[in-house]
Amino acid sequence: MTELLLKYFRTKQQEVQSEKRYDTQCPFCSMQCKMQLLEQTIVTRKKYMTIGKDNPTSEGRLCIKGMNAHQHALHKDRIKYPLLKKNGEFVRISWEEALGHIKENFTKIQAEDGVNALSVYGSASISNEEAYLLGKFARVALKTKYIDYNGRLCMSAAASAASQTFGMDRGLTNSLSEVPFTKCIILAGTNIAECQPTIMPYFEQAKQNGAYIIAVDPRETATTKMADLHLKVKPGMDAALANGLLKVIIEGDLIDEAFIRERANGYKEVKEYVTSLELEEIAELTGVPSDQIQKAAAMFGKEESGMIFTARGVEQQTDGSAAVRNFLNILIVTGKIGKVNSGYGAITGQGNGQGAREHGQKADQLPGYRMIENEEHRLHIAKIWGIDETELPRKGVSAYEMIEKINEGEITGMFLMCSNPIVSNPNANFVKKALKKLKFLVAVDMFVSETARLADLILPASSYLEDEGTMTNLEGRVTLREASFSSPGEVKHDWQIICDIAKALGKGEHFPFQSANEIFEELRVASRGGTADYYGITYDRLRKEGGILWPCPSIDHKGTKRLFESSFAHPDGKAAMVVVNNVPHVPKEKPCTEFPLYLTTGRIMSHYLTGVQTRKSASLAARNFESYMEIHPETAKKYHISDNTLVKIESRRGSIVVRSKWSATIRHDTIFVPFHWADSQNVNRLVSQDLDPTCKMPGFKVSAVKVHPILELTSH
Numbered sequence: 014m015t016e017l018l019l020k021y022f023r024t025k026q027q028e029v030q031s032e033k034r035y036d037t038q039c040p041f042c043s044m045q046c047k048m049q050l051l052e053q054t055i056v057t058r059k060k061y062m063t064i065g066k067d068n069p070t071s072e073g074r075l076c077i078k079g080m081n082a083h084q085h086a087l088h089k090d091r092i093k094y095p096l097l098k099k100n101g102e103f104v105r106i107s108w109e110e111a112l113g114h115i116k117e118n119f120t121k122i123q124a125e126d127g128v129n130a131l132s133v134y135g136s137a138s139i140s141n142e143e144a145y146l147l148g149k150f151a152r153v154a155l156k157t158k159y160i161d162y163n164g165r166l167c168m169s170a171a172a173s174a175a176s177q178t179f180g181m182d183r184g185l186t187n188s189l190s191e192v193p194f195t196k197c198i199i200l201a202g203t204n205i206a207e208c209q210p211t212i213m214p215y216f217e218q219a220k221q222n223g224a225y226i227i228a229v230d231p232r233e234t235a236t237t238k239m240a241d242l243h244l245k246v247k248p249g250m251d252a253a254l255a256n257g258l259l260k261v262i263i264e265g266d267l268i269d270e271a272f273i274r275e276r277a278n279g280y281k282e283v284k285e286y287v288t289s290l291e292l293e294e295i296a297e298l299t300g301v302p303s304d305q306i307q308k309a310a311a312m313f314g315k316e317e318s319g320m321i322f323t324a325r326g327v328e329q330q331t332d333g334s335a336a337v338r339n340f341l342n343i344l345i346v347t348g349k350i351g352k353v354n355s356g357y358g359a360i361t362g363q364g365n366g367q368g369a370r371e372h373g374q375k376a377d378q379l380p381g382y383r384m385i386e387n388e389e390h391r392l393h394i395a396k397i398w399g400i401d402e403t404e405l406p407r408k409g410v411s412a413y414e415m416i417e418k419i420n421e422g423e424i425t426g427m428f429l430m431c432s433n434p435i436v437s438n439p440n441a442n443f444v445k446k447a448l449k450k451l452k453f454l455v456a457v458d459m460f461v462s463e464t465a466r467l468a469d470l471i472l473p474a475s476s477y478l479e480d481e482g483t484m485t486n487l488e489g490r491v492t493l494r495e496a497s498f499s500s501p502g503e504v505k506h507d508w509q510i511i512c513d514i515a516k517a518l519g520k521g522e523h524f525p526f527q528s529a530n531e532i533f534e535e536l537r538v539a540s541r542g543g544t545a546d547y548y549g550i551t552y553d554r555l556r557k558e559g560g561i562l563w564p565c566p567s568i569d570h571k572g573t574k575r576l577f578e579s580s581f582a583h584p585d586g587k588a589a590m591v592v593v594n595n596v597p598h599v600p601k602e603k604p605c606t607e608f609p610l611y612l613t614t615g616r617i618m619s620h621y622l623t624g625v626q627t628r629k630s631a632s633l634a635a636r637n638f639e640s641y642m643e644i645h646p647e648t649a650k651k652y653h654i655s656d657n658t659l660v661k662i663e664s665r666r667g668s669i670v671v672r673s674k675w676s677a678t679i680r681h682d683t684i685f686v687p688f689h690w691a692d693s694q695n696v697n698r699l700v701s702q703d704l705d706p707t708c709k710m711p712g713f714k715v716s717a718v719k720v721h722p723i724l725e726l727t728s729h
């Protein structure tokens with residue numbers, strides 16, 4: 014395929030004056046496909062194309078987003094200079110002026126409203142070096158406890174579940190190379206075919222090798238089509254479904270008794286609870302017929318090996334972390350973890366969704382997956398940062414809770430790097446109103462995103478083509494993203510911006526870095542001895558070895574492909590099973606007379622997150638230029654909605670207008686809307702602010718809504 018494309022690219026070879034190649038990695042999902050940008054100069058014009066490069070994870074494959082990523086990076090709308098809002102308009106200013114404004118406003122806010130009145134909102138789309146530095150910047154340069162990041166909306170449920178059950182959280186417990194050889198796979202709330210397309214051959218090979226695949230999703234997707242059995246669960250009922258599977262496995266004696274005895278705590282309580290449940294009640298609760306629950310449990314239980322993968326369908330729930338823990342219970346009772354071809358995978362989302370949750374951007378975290386409330390951890394990091402432990406702030410609050418604190422006036426300034434929270438946070442109307450109350454908002458972005466539009470100052474950041482650094486992919490494999498393309502205008506790397514601001518605030522001595530590698534050298538040492546130990550990883554090694562799976566505690570350590578082979582990461586070495594109640598602690602919104610349908614949200618192949626980047630790409634935007642609502646034709650008829658017509662969707666929080674798309678394969682009681690569009694198509698205007706009490710994940714996947722056709726409304 015790549016060869017064919019190259020041939021096409023080179024048809025007018027005689028006219029080509031020069032060709033350059035730039036090594037990089039895709040800026041989008043957690044596969045972190047390695048790629049190259051080809052640049053040809055033809056007379057006075059430059060022509061670009063992106064091709065895949067071989068590597069152990071994506072093996073040279075690219076999906077359409079990767080192939081077209083250069084279209085946004087090279088787009089004319091890139092911000093090239095610092096922009097200051099004056100009388101409602103953005104005007105170009107110099108970096109010196111921008112830093113002066115930041116110093117003046119940050120100092121004033123902290124003097125007037127207290128040190129914690131400044132907040133930092135980070136991202137899992139920045140490199141490990143930048144994520145590490147942002148955490149250090151908040152604690153050392155700003156001295157604020159308020160820092161959190163967009164990964165809170167993404168990986169927090171899976172991360173908290175794995176930490177609680179296994180004692181540590183790395184997305185995949187096994188490397189992808191084992192997937193083709195496993196015998197049974199559960200794909201729960203994950204649409205890998207559209208969200209990590211280059212992963213698919215691992216699963217297709219498994220199927221060819223005879224694996225039985227079970228998918229759990231309220232609608233049919235390109236992923237569920239691959240499955241042998243599709244459990245069309247009612248949105249939000251995965252925890253109860255897992256109880257059903259556990260009940261059949263335990264009562265059918267499909268358990269691994271020796272494994273449970275030697276390697277786990279809490280089995281007795283789980284057994285007691287699930288055996289007290291009625292399978293028919295679970296079928297009723299989950300909408301999955303009991304014979305299908307029995308079949309899925311029997312297939313998973315009887316095979317010698319098996320893997321369970323979860324993603325945001327299970328996790329973005331107000332009981333997301335408990336639901337994941339219940340799927341982990343299934344792995345433990347069947348002994349399918351810590352073994353060859355058996356294990357768990359939380360399919361990571363963003364490019365650095367793994368690494369960015371390990372090095373201190375989270376409200377309660379320090380580098381190396383250390384905890385900010387742990388005295389030993391505080392001492393270790395304070396020493397490396399050259400400050401007294403007492404100067405290190407304590408833990409702050411989660412992303413959405415920071416926005417609540419802005420609304421309450423406790424936080425009055427924000428430094429936002431690489432995220433678009435008014436589109437991505439739940440209860441979007443409220444979020445916009447709250448952010449408008451800030452005295453000073455700085456947004457660091459490549460574009461004037463919907464959130465950057467509200468900022469007082471926008472700082473221009475470099476793209477994946479320009480910014481070197483390490484990213485940790487969904488396997489837990491640390492990779493080095495090379496970058497040699499030069500940045501446009503006065504654009505700077507995120508890490509340079511952080512260092513420059515620290516310097517302007519008089520904290521330059523703690524931020525003397527001249528390259529990403531220098532930051533990585535400090536990160537290595539900071540992570541040493543922590544759960545996510547990167548000490549043995551160096552840029553040299555990454556260049557030679559093409560990626561290393563953490564933990565990697567010493568230079569001569571090969572990295573860790575499979576976790577938990579002899580023990581789990583809790584002090585007693587055992588996994589902690591937990592009883593997960595069918596009825597969650599935080600009640601979920603249920604359809605009622607006024608709001609009769611479930612709304613669930615998610616992604617489509619051609620767009621990425623809030624769409625700021627992919628909506629700029631002509632090729633990607635052409636595939637889907639507007640949002641839509643997937644609805645069952647029978648449900649649509651009930652509400653007088655024809656196919657391909659504009660509809661208004663309303664919840665208790667707000668309303669949006671999108672186009673209808675009939676689909677006979679979605680549940681009758683559920684509609685689906687992707688979240689890649691903003692303003693009147695921003696589906697987060699509908700989603701509730703309720704959070705999972707354990708990990709503070711919003712419930713993006715369940716809201717109660719009503720739908721009306723626009724035409725019928727206006728004809729009244």
Ligand SMILES: Nc1nc2c(c(=O)[nH]1)N[C@H]1C(S)=C(S)[C@@H](COP(=O)(O)OP(=O)(O)OC[C@H]3O[C@@H](n4cnc5c(=O)[nH]c(N)nc54)[C@H](O)[C@@H]3O)O[C@H]1N2
Binds near residue numbers: 205247251
């Ligand atoms: N094309 C594309 N790829 C992406 C992204 C993107 O925006 N676009 N984003 C990246 C990021 S950051 C992330 S986090 C990942 C997300 O990857 P996924 O989690 O796979 O993506 P989603 O579409 O959010 O949700 C997955 C599936 O969950 C289903 N679902 C909805 N509600 C429920 C439920 O209650 N239970 C169950 N079992 N399933 C449910 C949806 O129908 C959907 O098919 O993708 C990454 N890759």
Ligand SMILES: Nc1nc2c(c(=O)[nH]1)N[C@H]1C(S)=C(S)[C@@H](COP(=O)(O)OP(=O)(O)OC[C@H]3O[C@@H](n4cnc5c(=O)[nH]c(N)nc54)[C@H](O)[C@@H]3O)O[C@H]1N2
Binds near residue numbers: 325460615696
């Ligand atoms: N309803 C609903 N809402 C959801 C979800 C859902 O499934 N349903 N999923 C949630 C999930 S999983 C996620 S991950 C979040 C993501 O939510 P966001 O973080 O808000 O999404 P992005 O669109 O990635 O925003 C990134 C911004 O940073 C800019 N940017 C890109 N690269 C760089 C860079 O290198 N440096 C800088 N400084 N800026 C850069 C982009 O232009 C863009 O404006 O959304 C969440 N929201």
Ligand code: SF4
Binds near residue numbers: 041044045076080211
């Ligand atoms: S979006 Fe994901 S699968 Fe597609 S090319 Fe980029 S990293 Fe690879």
Ligand SMILES: [Mo]
Binds near residue numbers: 167168362363
């Ligand atoms: Mo995500």
